[in-house]
Amino acid sequence: TQTTRPQRILKAVQKNATKGDPDSVISAIDHYCKHSEWAMNVGDEKGSILDSVVSEVNPSTVLELGTYCGYSAVRIARLLSPGSKLITVEFNPAIAAIAKQIIAYAGIQDKVTLVEGSSGDLIPKMKECFGITSFDFIFLDHWKDRYVPDTKLLEECGLLRKGTVLLADNVICPGAPEYLKYIRNNRRYESRYYPAHLEYTKVEDGLEKSIFLG
Numbered sequence: 108t109q110t111t112r113p114q115r116i117l118k119a120v121q122k123n124a125t126k127g128d129p130d131s132v133i134s135a136i137d138h139y140c141k142h143s144e145w146a147m148n149v150g151d152e153k154g155s156i157l158d159s160v161v162s163e164v165n166p167s168t169v170l171e172l173g174t175y176c177g178y179s180a181v182r183i184a185r186l187l188s189p190g191s192k193l194i195t196v197e198f199n200p201a202i203a204a205i206a207k208q209i210i211a212y213a214g215i216q217d218k219v220t221l222v223e224g225s226s227g228d229l230i231p232k233m234k235e236c237f238g239i240t241s242f243d244f245i246f247l248d249h250w251k252d253r254y255v256p257d258t259k260l261l262e263e264c265g266l267l268r269k270g271t272v273l274l275a276d277n278v279i280c281p282g283a284p285e286y287l288k289y290i291r292n293n294r295r296y297e298s299r300y301y302p303a304h305l306e307y308t309k310v311e312d313g314l315e316k317s318i319f320l321g
């Protein structure tokens with residue numbers, strides 16, 4: 108019977124990566140997606156930009172929207188200081204089940220809480236369920252038309268603080284034009300665009316980094 112793409116990515120990790128070694132998990136996924144089949148991980152080029160922003164912020168509390176197979180969750184969590192936490196939200200249960208296994212294989216499961224459900228339902232529950240007062244860093248990588256409503260929801264739920272950094276994937280491809288319009292014309296945010304390419308391709312894409320000014 109036919110396997111799914113996330114299942115094939117997990118198999119590639121189990122075959123080619125070293126258990127407990129996050130960098131080998133990242134390399135195994137990138138190699139598979141470059142040479143076997145494309146998949147919508149943030150990838151190595153944008154992933155290096157993600158790494159540099161995470162290292163600069165050194166966040167204690169991180170929210171990721173749109174886990175997919177856990178590639179960016181592994182990238183982020185491997186850079187977090189002891190005691191820091193990443194909460195990652197994935198809507199699709201079958202995909203979440205794969206992501207859980209990839210995160211565990213990388214050995215960084217103690218830093219990551221994977222929550223199944225939709226961002227719109229879960230963001231209002233972050234304070235009560237996870238004891239979060241505010242997030243230091245947020246990675247937006249879910250449905251591109253949810254970037255604006257979920258950013259507004261994060262504001263309304265008091266989950267942003269002066270200096271919170273938002274980093275949005277795919278602002279060019281598939282594109283998040285409403286998000287760029289919202290965040291770049293909003294005096295409560297200071298934004299900067301990092302040009303790159305769609306993962307594993309030569310197609311233009313990039314990341315938008317925005318600092319909440321309070």
Ligand SMILES: C[C@H](C[C@H]1O[C@@H](n2cnc3c(N)ncnc32)[C@H](O)[C@@H]1O)NC(=O)c1cc(-c2ccc(F)cc2)cc(O)c1O
Pocket residue numbers: 147148149172173174175176196197198199202224225226227248249250251253276277280281305306
């Ligand atoms: C949206 C997906 C990523 C995951 O997000 C979960 N999700 C959704 N909405 C919610 C929610 N509201 N709450 C929680 N999770 C949620 C979902 O189930 C996917 O697993 N990402 C993409 O679609 C994506 C697509 C492309 C892409 C680019 C060029 C092409 F020709 C084709 C595809 C590139 C990328 O880099 C992406 O990131």
Ligand SMILES: [Mg+2]
Pocket residue numbers: 147148149248276277
């Ligand atoms: Mg993406």
